[in-house]
Amino acid sequence: MAHERASGILLHPTSLPGSGGIGSFGAEARIFVDLLHASGQRLWQVLPLGPTGYGNSPYSCYSAFAGNPLLINLETIAEEGDLLFAELSSLLPGDRVDFDRVKEHKLPLLKLAAGRFFEGENLERKKEFWHFCDTTFWLHDYALFMACKEHFRGKSWNSWPSELARRSLDTAALYSKKLGAVVGEQKYIQWQFFKQWHSLKAYANAREVRIIGDAPIFVAYDSADVWCNQYLFQLDEHGKPTVVAGVPPDYFSKTGQRWGNPLYNWKHLAEDGFGWWVARLKSDAGLYDLVRIDHFRGFESFWEIPAKEKTAVKGRWVAAPGEGLFKALCDSFDSLPLIAEDLGVITPEVERLRDCFGLPGMKVLQFAFDGGPGNSYLPHNHRRNCVVYTGTHDNDTTVGWFSGLSSGQKSHVCHYLRCKPEEVVWEMIRAAMSSVARYAVLPLQDLYGLDSGARMNVPGKANGNWSWRVGAQGFTDTMFVRLSDMSKQYNRVPG
Template identity: 50%
Template sequence: MLNTRGCGILLHPTSLPGPGGIGALGADARSFIDLLHAMGMSYWQVLPLAPPAFGNSPYSAFSAFGGNPLLIDLEQLAREGDLAPASHQDTFSGNRVDFGAVTAEKTALLRKAGEVFLAQPESDRAVEFRMFCNSTPWLHDYARFMALKRRYNGAVWNQWPNGETDAVCDRPTIELAHEIALQEYLQWQFFRQWSALRRYANARGIAIIGDIPIFVAYDSAEVWSHRELFLLDDHGNPTVVAGVPPDYFSATGQLWGNPLYDWDALEKTGYRWWIARFRAARELFDIVRVDHFRGFEAAWQVPAQAQTAREGVWVKGPGERLFDMLHKALGPLPIIAEDLGVITPEVLALRDRYNFPGMKILQFAFDDKLDDRDLPHNHVKHGIVYTGTHDNNTTKGWYGSLSEAERREMHAYLGTSGRDGVGDLIRAALMSVADTAIMPFQDVLHLGSEARMNIPGTAHGNWEWRFSWDMLPCNLALSFRGQLERYSRTAKGGICQ
C-alpha cells in the first residue's frame, strides 16, 4: 500500500452524520464509504478509535487497545434483539457532538443492551462473545479497570482505596464480575462492528488508515496494569512527563502530561507490550499513522512537577532496537511516520531505515515564519501530502487568516489567481509528486473555522464537529473523481498493494 498514486479523506467516525448525537459504525458509515468509492478514493483515515478520557480527545484514552463504545451502532443492537427499537429514539440535532449528553444517554442504552445479552448465556452469539473474551489478551485488565472506575465515580486510579490500585488483586474481579462482563460486551460489540465496517470498506477498494498515539494517558488501563513499564515512583506517580520544547507554536512548549516509558524495562521483555500494541493495530487497520514518531528516537522529558515544558530535556528512545524487534515479530509494518515538529537528522535516519513514508503539510508551506520543507518542490514520491491535519484549522479558515503578503506568495508559487484558495491547495496536493494525498473532509466541503476539529493547547470545545449529508454538493463525487483522474490518483479497484 501507499506505493501507487492515490488519495484519501481524513474523517473521524464521530464526525459522521446520523442519529444519536455522534457518528457510529452503521448505515451512515457505509454510505460514507460508498461516497469515497464513488469519488475514486483509495483511503479513509481516522483518528485513534480508543475510548476517550480527558477532554474527549481520542489521543488521551482510557486504553491503548480498547475501542470507543460511543461509536457502537444502536440500530444493529436492536436488529440483534439486545435493544427494543423504540428505546433509542433520536433526541439530538445539530452538527456538534454534545459529549456530556451523548455519553449519558448512549451509555445507558448500551448498558441496557448488555444486560439483555448477558441474560441469554446459551445463545449462539454468546459463543462468539466467549471466543472474543478468551482470545483478546488485553480485555480482562481493561474491563476490570473500567469496572473499578465506575465503582469510584470516574476517579483516577491512584485515588482508589488501597489494594484496588493493585492490578493483580483478585477481589475486584470477584465482586465486580457482572460489571466486568458488561464492559467486555461493549468491547465485543465495538470490535465486531468495526471489523464488519473495515471489510465493507476493503471490498470497495478503500484501505483504512488508523492512528497510534506514541504515549498513553496516565489514567489508563495500561499504566494501571503495567506500572513497571513506565517511569513512575513508588506511589505510582509519574517522575517525568511528555511534552515538546518551546517553538514557533508555543513560547513555553507543550506540556502533555503523559507518563513516559521505561525503555530499559521494556527492552528486557523483548518489547512484548509494543509488539502486542502493533499487532492489535494491524488487526484494526490496513495502515497505521504513528503520532509523534520522533519520540522513538528521543523524547522531551519534563519533570513531573514543572509548570511548563521549558524545563525538559531530550532523552534517547529505543530507536532501531524497538523497530528491529517489531519487524522480527510482525514482519514489515505499514506505517506512516508523523515527522512534524522538531525533526533531527537522527529522526529522519530512523524513519528512512525502515522506509516509512513521512508527512508534508501544505498549510505549513505558505507560512513565511516556517521553513520551506513542506513546499511541493520538496516533496518526495514515497510520502504523504496533506492540506492540513486534525490539529490544523480548516483550509478555508487558514486561508482567511493569512496576511496579504502570504497570500500573494502562495498564488505566485502556485500560479493561481486567488479566487479559490481552498481549491488551489487541494489541487496542489493532488499535483504533488507524493504517492499519497490526504485531505480533511472539511476541506473537500470548503468549510470554515467553525468546522475545525481540534485547537492544540485548548481543553474544551474540540473533537465535536460533525457533517450532515445536506452539506454535500450534488456533484461532489463526479467532480472530485474528475480531479483524481486528471492527476492519476483514482483508485484502480481493490486495495492498493
C-alpha cells in the same frame, strides 16, 4: 505500503452525520465509504478509536487497545434483539457532538443491551462472545479497570485503595468477583465495538477503500495500560509520574505543549524485547490497513518535562531506543504497515530512523509557505515515499488558515499556487493531488471549503475540541465529483 498512487479523506467517525448526537459505525459510515469508492478515493484516515477520557480527546484514552463505546451503532444492536427500536426514539440530533449528553444517553442503553444479552438464550451469539473474550488478551484487565472506575465514581486509579492501585493480584481477583456484572457489561460493549468496526472495515476493503488508523506514541496516565504495566513507565513509589511528555515551544504554542502523559521506562521495555509495543501495533494492524504513528520523533528522542512543571518550557531532549524497537517490530511483521508522523522539530537523526526502516513521512501544505523555496513542505520538494495533506486534525481548515495570513503572505501563497484568493482551497487540493507523494489525504472540511468553525482541534486548548460533525445535511455529492476528476487527472485512481 502499496506502491500505487492513491488519495483519500481524513474524517473521524465521530464527525459522521446521523442520529444519536455522534457519528457511528452505522449506515452513514457505509454511505461515506460508497462516496469514497465512487469518487476514486482509496483511503479513509481516522483518528484513534479508543475510549476517550478527559477532554474527549482520541489521543487521551482509557486504553490503547479498547474501542470507544460512543462509536457503536445502537440500531445495529436493536436489529440483533438486545435493544428495542422504541428505546432509541430519544436519540439526539446536532451538528456538533455534545459528549456529555451522548454519554448520558448511550452508555445506559449499552448496559441495558448487555443485560438482555446475558439473560438471553441465543447460544450461537454467546459462543461468539466467549470466543472474543478468550482470544482478546487485554480484555479482562480493561473491563476490570473500567468497572473499578465506575465503582470509585470516576477517580483515577492512583486514588483507589492502595492494594488495588498497585494492582495486587489477589486484590484484583477480589474486585473481579465483586464487580463481575459490570466487568461483563464492559466485555459485551467491547465485543459489539469490534464486531461493528470489523464489519465496517470489511465493507470498505471490499470497495477498495483502505483504512489508515492512528496510534498515539504516548498513553494516558489514567488508563488500563499504565495501571496494568506500571513498571513500564517512569512512576514514583506512589505510582505518580516523575516526568511527563510534551513538546517544546513551536509553531502551535509559545510555551510548548505539556501533554502530561507518563513517559516510558525504555530500559524495562527493551529488557522485555519491546513486547508491549509489539502487542500494541499487532492489535492496531488488526484494526487498520495502515497505521500513522503519532509523534514519530519521540522514538529517536523525546521531550522530558519534570512533572511539577506547569508548562513545557523547562524540559530536555532524552534519547530513545527507536532503532531497537523498530528492529523488534520488523521481526514480528512481514512489512511495517506504518506512516511516520514526522512533523515538528525534526533532526537528521529522526530522518535516519525513519528512512532506515523505509517509513513514509508526512508533508503538510499549510507549513509550506515559510522559509523560502527550500521549504521541504513545498510540493516541488516532496519525495515519493510520503503522504501529503493540505492540513491535519491539528491544523485550522485551509479557509481558516488562509484568512489568518497577512496580505503579503496571502500574495505569496497565491503566487506559488497561480490562483486568486477565492481559489486557494481547491488549488491547495490540486497541489496535494499533483504532488509526487504516493498518497494524498484531505480533511473533509477542506473538500467543502469550511471555515475555522469546522476545525477539529486546537493544540494546547483543553476544552471544546473534537466536536465538529458533517451535520444533518449529510454529504455533498458535487464536491466528490470534482475530487474524482482531479484524482483521475493526477493518476490517483487505480486503473
